[in-house]
Amino acid sequence: MTRQEKIVKTSIIGIVVNLILVAFKATIGILVNSIAITLDAVNNLTDALSSIITIIGAKLAGKAPDKNHPYGYGRIEYFSSVIIAAIVLWAGITALMESWPKIFNPDVTSYTTVSLIIIAVAVVVKIVLGKYVKRVGENINSQALVASGSDALFDAILSLSTLIAAIISIFWHISLEGILGVIISIVIIKASIDMLRETVDSMIGSRVDSELSRKIKESICEVPGVYGAYDLSLHNYGPEDMQGSVHVEVDDTLSALEIHNLTRNIAIKIFEEFSIILTVGIYARNDKHHEIREDLEKIASEYEEVLEIHGFIVFEEMNLATFDIIVDFDADREKVKNEISDKIKQLHPQFNYIIIDDYDVSD
Template structure:
């Protein structure tokens, strides 16, 4: 976790240094050439460093240790950093669109000197390289803030490149596409800004577990000899590196409490060491042998599994003392009236065991 944050901070410092050096270069050239436009562009580069500053602040704050009010730590602060940067990108796109529309309605002929074109070209190259580097690092480190910061630099370069291209077309063919090209690129940036907002917001709201991670966890837990089924996997994100959740496993009812205790310890240790997941393991007992419990389990499970609208049946429990049985189901996502389905299933099972109390618990699939 610490190493990851150090890489995020180092990448952000590279972004700040690049923007400051570029701003210094533009300022020097602008002052020597008495170009207000170049000097103002230098100021813009300083403001671009803000994304990197926000990323650093977010990474630093996310490292704060858990306290009484925040027992799961401060990892989710990274998501807020990404949201702020995404808003900056979105604002840039909207501002650019407004200016582009103005140019469409009232075209102006761009004025570029040779020196200005050289400075702008250098700035574009630096921004493209910087943006690609920061974004790539963000993808490797799974940092939405770095990805958004890198995208911010790339979009800045694209906007400048579009201005340069439109200026060249204007000078060569006397055709003004500055406003139109700017509007098209602005729309792309606005859409990208919205997409950037989606990822951290979904993380804060609670997104589903990626299918790849789900399959890996189920496979790893299923590899334990005593496990005969993995169910009810739930994970909560408290930052990119902190996950807390629970799952259930099937074991034979012949296992002792001591053996079950050992099994759950081994499962929790494995998932923490391999994925950094703090997991709670629940137990479902599979009835074995020739007895009333095993007979009821077979009858009820087969009856429920025959329904196409049911994705999964598990967690069968029978209490001879209370004369009741309980079983969990996972309905298909297309089932909208779960209460009606549950009532229908209870009535169906009661026909098979009319002398017993029947309880059907509806679970949900929290994975992709």
Template sequence: MSRQSKIVKTSIIEIGVNLILVAFKASIGILTNSIAITLDAINNLTDALSSIITIIGTKLAGKAPDKNHPYGYGRIEYFSSIIVSAIVLWAGITALMESWPKIFTPDITNYTTISLIIIAVAVVVKFALGTYVKRVGEKINSQALVASGSDSYFDAILSLSTLVAAIISIFFHISLEGILGVIISIAIIKSSIDMIKETLNHMIGARIDSDLSNKIKSSICEVPGVYGAYDLSLHNYGPEDMIGSVHIEVDDTLTALDIHTLTRTIQGKIYSEFSIALTIGIYAKNDKYEDMRKELSEIVSSYEEILEIHGFLVLEEQNLVMFDIIVDFDADRQKVKEEILEKIKAKYPKFNYCIVDDYDISD
């Protein structure tokens, strides 16, 4: 089953379960005059709406690339995740507005044994549904499903608190619905804001996952003839669509045919292992100036703010030394570069130097 089909199937299951719960909870809420149960029913209705939005977003995101959108429509999934999170936020704010007055003017409720049993069943059903949906979402990297699954957990907690409030009301004649409603509403609002932040991070362009970055670089370096992989940059065009670029270090004696064959091998390897299309640039390695390279590495090693140097190359005819330097974002980049230049130039004054200031975009 394709990723899109799994999302649609899971969302349809969510819709069916939530609509059944809406019918039961709304009936109980009206019959028992319970604001908590009525709000719970409304919350389940918003869950069903969220699942519908997830299906629509998934269908749109699955459209094939075209002339105007050559990278496809995968990022639409992020918008559907934002909408789902916004619905959860709205539900939390609405619940808070409804629950707060009930602290001071609680309603008189009339719970029955049947209503308590149905609420208890709803707790189990929503917890099981949340576990299932979130697990599927994490497995196929769907932020919308993860958000829906997390919301189902909160629904289960909301129903459980309603059950506890009902039992306390029956035995002690104390109404805690307003207080519990406020507490749970705040928890739902916080969760929705966290979900929005996470999705926005993906949309803006979050840092590459360290584990993924290291795995890709290690995989590249497994190919014979590759001495290092640097400047890995990945761009996300949806949860499952990534393209990127990387530089590899190879011997300066390789021919164009050798490099062509090598880069094709790496591209095929990375795509088969990670489903990522890479564009590959080349750093030439000339062993004649290995001593100079080692001295540069020793100079750099005394600077904690320098994370890496790479792309070292000496062009004899131009008396030019080139290398890239990655400085920590929080450091004084210009000052560090000037100090490194001064120290290496003191050892090799006959050369001119070109230092490329790289950014720390991947580990």
């Protein structure tokens, strides 16, 4: 079964279960005059609608690349997640507007044994559904399914709170409908904002997962002839389509053919292990002036803001030495670079130094 088929199958299961819960909860909510149960039914309806949007998004995202969209349509899944978040936010705000007045003017609620049993069953069903959807989403890297699964587990907690409020109402004749409705509304609103923030981060381009970055670099360094992997940059064109680039440090004596074979082996290795298409660039390594490199690394170690120095190379015919530096985003980058440049020039004045500014985009 393909990833798209798994998303569709899981979403259909979610739709069917949620619609059944909507029918039962809405009926009970109206019969016993419970705003909390009615709002819980509305929340299940938005869950079903979210699953429908997830299916549509998965179908559209699965379209093959074409001339106008050579990277495919994978990012459509992010747009579907934004739509889902907006729907959930609307449901939360609507619920809040309905619930707030009930705190000051509570309605009389008459629960029945049948209504309580159905609410209890709904709690169990939502827990099972939530765990299933979330597990599938994690296995196939579907942000929308993970969000739906988490939301279902949270719904179970909200339904449980409704059940507790009903029991309190029966035994102590205290109405918590309005208060519970407001709490449910706030929870729904917060969940939608979190979902929206996570999706927008993916669309903008958030930091690469540090564990993934380290694993990729470690895998590259396992290739014979590679002294280090740097400047890893990854971009996603959907949850299952990631491409990027990296620089590797190799001996400056390698021929073009040897470099070609080396970079090709690295690209194939990373694709087989991580399903990532990687473009490999080269840093030439020459230990002839290793004393300068060692002094440079010692100077850099004095600065907590300096995360890494790499790509060091000396061009004797031009009396020039260059290297890349990664300085923390929060530091005064220019100040740090100038100080390091001055210090290394004092120790080895026979060369001019060019510092290439890199950014901390991984690890």
